[in-house]
Amino acid sequence: MLGRLWDWWRRKRLLVDAVFMAPLLLLVALSSTAANTIRPEAYVAWNLALCLPLILRRTYPRGVFAFVALLSFVQCAVNIAPLPGNIAVLMGIYTLAADQPRIWGLAGVAVGELGAVLATLRYPEGRGDIKMTLVMLSIVVWSVWILGTYISTRRAYTRSVEERAERLERERDNEVQMAMAAERARIARELHDVVAHNVSVIVVQADGASYAIETDTARAKEALEAISATGRQALAEMRRLLGVLREGGDAGPYAPQPGVDQLGDLVEQVRASGLPLDFEVTGAPRRMSDGRQLTIYRIVQEGLTNALKHGGPRAAARVRLHYGDEAVEVRITDDGRGAAATNDGRGHGLAGMRERAAVYGGTVEAGPRQGGGFEVIARIPAREEVRA
Template identity: 50%
Template sequence: MFGRLRAWSRRHPRIVDALWLAPFLLISLVNILVIVDSGGSPWGGLNIGPWGFLGLGLVLTVPLLWLRKCPLTVFAIVSLTSFGQWLIGVQPLVFNVSVLIAMYGVASRCLLRWAVAALMVAELGLALSFGRITTDPEPGPFITTSVFVVTVWITGIYANTRRRYLESLEERAERAEHERDQQARLAAAAERTRIARELHDVVAHNVSVIIVQADGASYAINSNPEQARKAMETISVTGRQALAEMRRMVGVLRTDGGTEDYAPQPSLSQLGELMDHVRASGLPVDLRITGAVKELPGGEQLTVYRIIQEALTNTLKHGGPGSSAAVEMEYGSRELLLRVTDDGRGAAAPRSPDGHGLVGMRERVAMFGGSVEAVPRPGGGFQVTVRLPIGETGASRAA
């Protein structure tokens, strides 16, 4: 309820100011009636009559409706009007409290120098009024009223400070919300990039296998139908596997809140299946693991798996007929050394202008503080060397 009331007051500030001024106007009108009934100004100055008093009161109060928007202008109007009232000898009215209200507005909404100037003007007006109203040399009433004026001024300064503090908090909250949204967008973009890299690895590997098997089947369909039939079976299995992995990764991008389960990401425990799949595609490959095997985190296992898959896929695509490959994994105390070599065409192999395999390798390994080197071998072939920190060093670099 209070929140809606506060929101409504922010949307209609002029109405709120009018409601606050209504009691003040009522009391001031009663004061005018009392003065008119008593016969006008007791100082012997100009008797401006009831309509003059009413007009003076309106000039002193109506500008307060614009106090939020133009505090300095409103204070200048009511101060000059009060000074003119003093010059013609019209006694102070309840309407003249508008000077204090305008001073509070200046103190609560303007710079400190303007607030100090408004206080000095209000104190000067108070001194002029007391100098004419009373001949009592005792300074007590003047000091008391002056303290009240200073109290109103200090309250305005406090309101100004608090308002600026709240505005800074709101600005900080908006900035934090903007930064949070920006971080969320960056995280989403990074995740989509990761998924795109996964898709590239899956599609490149499986489509390369399909192309190799399809070429082999087309050559052997007349001379060796059995070999052609096996190649077509491999194409069928590879296509289904690629489709399943693509569905799993594209499913991550779904935003409809579906609850469909997808297969987990591959790990090093599935290296044997990968080797069998590559051999079935027509590329002889040898896997050798040395050193004390260590259990790696899931992210590092996926990185090693994808690098081996990408390197063997490149051999399938560019190695040429009769090529073979070897995968060596050497576990050290702080580092995993991975080598994938082949005896294919090496530097003589054509390069795809839009390939992103090596870039994806470097990005994956860089996340864990490692390095990748992919170079042609002397005498033919190609070698991919990966150094991946493991253990505490790898975990700290990844963090």
């Protein structure tokens, strides 16, 4: 509740600035006009002219400070005694130091110091001890600037900590997803071994039964029983392994596998993660099997994951999908660290790409680019008859 209230309060910039201006207006209302030579109505109007622009001090910090500083110089020139509203100059210096680049904060404190000198020399009450008056006014001006500079530094540090926490959280989520994908790949390999072994046994037994069914009925019956037992065993193991694969899946147990049509969603997801990405499709799209589409999708996904993980904070990437007559070429490039990227030796992304491409007779070439960055080029035959 307090967090939402604070967020709402921070969004209401004009309201916040008006609240911080209210004590200054209260000071103006409670002050006496006896020490000033101007009429009471002019006294109030001059103070309001100095105070009311502070409502916009964070929306237009430079313009507001320039206005109140110029008005204070005019006040000094026409010999109007210091007013409570002149505190607006200090608030303008603070705003420049806290919210603007360092050069504007220094410009503000320089104008404030000039105002302190002029005020000390202009008004008779400062001639009793002119040096002490100037020192005191200078201390006030520079203290306000130091406070604003500290707040600016503190805000920058807080933003960097928040950005680092968000980046670490994204990297942690990516690592978890990669670990889950690796575990599921291991289970998939186990499933492949189970199915391949049991199907081989079934084929051998079926061939034996077909030869013996006319000459040795008993042996044919044994072969059929072996086929039945092996099939049940294979089905049970498949159900067990598929059950493990389904547990904890984000997409649910019956989510369809992604393909080429889902690359646009993948690109948007990566862009949302903070990586500038250019996606281009050339050539005439052709009909491909679901397995080939899934292979292309996973290669692009793995290439972009590597760019996010190793490219660095200012890297940008490009994905080019080209439909050729006999093959589909996928080119993923980035302008990140390239050969300078650290490698902890635990990743298997490139090996996984090559394995996926090899299933369909394709190839994957990957390595650092000349001049910086990394490049992955995958070629997947579009049809079974053009396999490499």
